[in-house]
Amino acid sequence: MSVTVRVPAKVNVQLAVGAARPDGFHDLANVFLAVGLYDEVTVTPSADGLRITCEGSDAGQVPLDRTNLAARAALLLADRYGRSADVHIHIAKDIPVAGGMAGGSADGAGALLACDTLWGTGASREELLDICAELGSDVPFSLVGGAALGTGRGERLTPLETGGTFHWVFAMASRGLSTPAVFREFDRLAEGRHVPEPVASQELIAALAKGDADALAATVTNDLQPAALSLFPELAGTLAAGREAGALAALVSGSGPTTAFLVRNPESAAAVQRALAASGTCRSVRTASGPAPGATVTGR
Numbered sequence: 001m002s003v004t005v006r007v008p009a010k011v012n013v014q015l016a017v018g019a020a021r022p023d024g025f026h027d028l029a030n031v032f033l034a035v036g037l038y039d040e041v042t043v044t045p046s047a048d049g050l051r052i053t054c055e056g057s058d059a060g061q062v063p064l065d066r067t068n069l070a071a072r073a074a075l076l077l078a079d080r081y082g083r084s085a086d087v088h089i090h091i092a093k094d095i096p097v098a099g100g101m102a103g104g105s106a107d108g109a110g111a112l113l114a115c116d117t118l119w120g121t122g123a124s125r126e127e128l129l130d131i132c133a134e135l136g137s138d139v140p141f142s143l144v145g146g147a148a149l150g151t152g153r154g155e156r157l158t159p160l161e162t163g164g165t166f167h168w169v170f171a172m173a174s175r176g177l178s179t180p181a182v183f184r185e186f187d188r189l190a191e192g193r194h195v196p197e198p199v200a201s202q203e204l205i206a207a208l209a210k211g212d213a214d215a216l217a218a219t220v221t222n223d224l225q226p227a228a229l230s231l232f233p234e235l236a237g238t239l240a241a242g243r244e245a246g247a248l249a250a251l252v253s254g255s256g257p258t259t260a261f262l263v264r265n266p267e268s269a270a271a272v273q274r275a276l277a278a279s280g281t282c283r284s285v286r287t288a289s290g291p292a293p294g295a296t297v298t299g300r
């Protein structure tokens with residue numbers, strides 16, 4: 001028997017970042033939107049202990065040891081329920097690696113739900129969300145999907161309403177960016193300046209609830225964008241190419257380096273995709289829309 005779970009990528013439509021906390025994390029007002037780019041995680045009982053394999057164009061960059069969030073998820077759940085994590089975890093990867101789209105978090109949430117289903121632990125949703133929060137700040141959202149405001153370090157979620165579908169184009173960059181490095185650059189750029197408390201934008205939340213792409217475009221913000229651009233200046237060219245092609249908004253997704261372009265409809269998405277692909281400023285270009293559902297069992 002095996003269990004397969006499908007898990008979405010995310011884009012942050014607002015990422016307000018506060019000053020570094022004593023524990024090194026940053027308080028956030030983080031508005032997540034799940035989008036329809038998915039990883040698929042399949043777990044199968046294994047006679048030779050915990051093992052991970054990965055397929056997909058970025059598979060070579062995925063760690064196959066116990067640092068992989070999918071492995072850590074299986075180990076944490078097994079530990080809580082007093083069993084051993086004897087599973088083969090296979091990841092079919094479509095979310096860019098180290099791209100600011102929660103690809104690693106998706107695999108953590110996916111493996112957790114898959115193992116929980118395989119083992120029939122009977123864990124409550126709250127217990128699963130607790131384990132997700134232990135795995136990483138973005139992991140609870142990968143489980144929940146849709147749209148949500150993340151506070152604290154991003155792990156405390158309040159679901160948000162969405163009144164329609166938002167269409168996006170994503171430009172994958174030629175290399176990854178490390179999330180801790182981007183936060184460190186944020187701290188460096190903020191040195192000697194007052195960093196205000198992160199506050200969720202009510203205008204942005206209203207735009208999501210109305211399904212109004214123009215209003216959303218007018219309110220999207222990402223406080224990590226200057227840090228990502230400082231570490232990866234070429235991203236400015238990608239953002240400019242998408243804007244010139246008619247995107248309503250252009251921003252770095254999370255800690256980057258994937259850039260995200262909000263467009264009005266699928267036709268406009270196709271046009272912006274073509275223009276970005278022709279611009280020579282990125283590695284590949286995808287379209288996806290949101291909200292998308294969170295981690296979902298698709299096969300067993």
Ligand code: C5P
Nearest residue numbers: 024025026136137138153154179180183
């Ligand atoms: O929580 P997660 O392990 O995904 O975070 C990865 C890194 O990103 C952290 O070690 C930290 O450097 C940074 N981070 C942060 N503040 C947050 C979330 C992440 O500084 N709210």
